[in-house]
Amino acid sequence: MTTVSIITPVYDDFPGLRETVDSLATLSTSVDWEHTVVDNGSTDGTRERAKRYVPDRLGGTVLCEDGIQSSYAARNAGVRHSDGDVLAFIDADMTVSEGWLEDSLDAFRVAEADYMGCAVELTLPDDPSLAARYDHHSGFPVGHYLEHQRFAPTCCLFVRREVFADVGLFDHRLTSGGDKEFGNRVAEAGYDLHFAPEVTMFHPVRDTLGALVRKDLRIGRGLCQLQRYHPARYGRPGVPPRPSGVKQPDPDLDARERRAFRVLETALTGVRGVGYYREYLAGDRTSGSGGIPDLED
Template sequence: MTTVSIITPVYNDFPGLRETVDSLAALSTEIDWEHVVVDNGSTDGTRERAERYVADQLGGTVLLEDEIQSSYAARNAGVRHSGGDVLAFVDADMTVPEGWLEDALDAFRAADADYMGCNVELEVPDGPSLAARYDHHSGFPVGHYLEHQRFAPTCCLFVRREVFADVGLFDHRLTSGGDKEFGNRVDEAGYDLHFADDVTMHHPVRDSIRALVRKDLRVGRGLCQLQRYHPDRYGTPGIPPRPSGVKQPDPGLERRERLAFGALETALTGVRGIGYYREYLARKRGRELGGIPSLAE
């Protein structure tokens, strides 16, 4: 029987983690699975609260990765300290429906998959702000990413353990873009990338301009880091590439909304540029963290 380890990194977000844990606790399945939460050095008490809550709700494990501030380092710790044949990555603040794990594993088996991304639906609150409407419209185009960019986001990803043993773990040096780098590495190793469009997970929208700015600063840093650590694949640092994704406003929108989304996208492109050049100018000051780790390390 296939066993599944669900791995969730978290940093200063116990409310989001609680939402995720509650949805996992409601799963009804005969599948042998475990939940491994990895705290990435939270400073607000998330780890202590998580240890109690995860144990009470799921009997799961809470690990600590505080040497490297990176969600990818946290995910790597989860991979190393879990026992499942298949690793499922679910971010804190995401929720899943009751039949999600059964449906996902059925799709994984039917496709004889080694690497699979799921569909992600963004949830919009009542009376959504401009930021929330923009984030929802921009969407989470996982199918597009897999077809054109050859990766799936790590918030909705299933990977067979043997893949990590073959190509290595996530690149923990990256602030953002580690999902793309890993997916591209898996693709280059000859594995098939599969999209389970009928397996749906849920993610809240970012509902403030501040949240969108924080994200795009991080994305900009990640773009520079991809070039720094993987120039053969992404080019040398100096000129930021346009990040992947479907971001252009839909012509079918009302004119006012289309203009507002276009203006916001232009501003956020500038924010990504700021993040990129901040990283470019600071890249020589930080300590080096070595290369991509292997599963055996």
């Protein structure tokens, strides 16, 4: 029987982690699974609260990754310290239905997949802000990412352990884009990448302008880091890649919101550029050393 290790990195977000843990506690399945939470240097009490809550609520394990400030380093720690045949990644603050794990594994088996992304539905709060409506409209086009950019986000990803043993773990040097780099590496190694549109996971929208700006600054930094550490694949640093996957406002939107979304999209593209050039000018100041870590490191 296939065993599954569900891995969740967390940093300063116990409320989001609690939502995820409570969601996983409702799973209805005969699958042998475990949940590993990896705290990545939280300073707001998340770690201490998680160590009390996760084992009591779910029988899960809480690990600590303090050596490298990187969600990818945290995920790597989870991979190394878990035993499942299949690794499932879900971010803190995400939720799933009670049939999510059964449905995911069914899709995984039918496709004979080694690497699979699930659909992600963004959820709106009551009385959403402009930022929330924009984020919801932009969507989470996992199928598009897999078809055109050859990766799935790490918030909705299933991978066989053998794949990590073959191609290595996530590149912990990256602030953002580690999901893309890993997926591209998996594709180049000859594995099939599969999308399961029938399996849906739920992610809250970013509902403030500040949250959108922080996200795009991080993405800009990651674009520069991808070029710095993987120039053969992404080009040399200095000229940022052209924006990809930009969502144009739906013509069915009213004219005022369509104009607002265009302005916001342009501004956030500029924010990515700021993040890119900040990283470029700062040079290589990434924590840690070396290249792609191996499963047995």
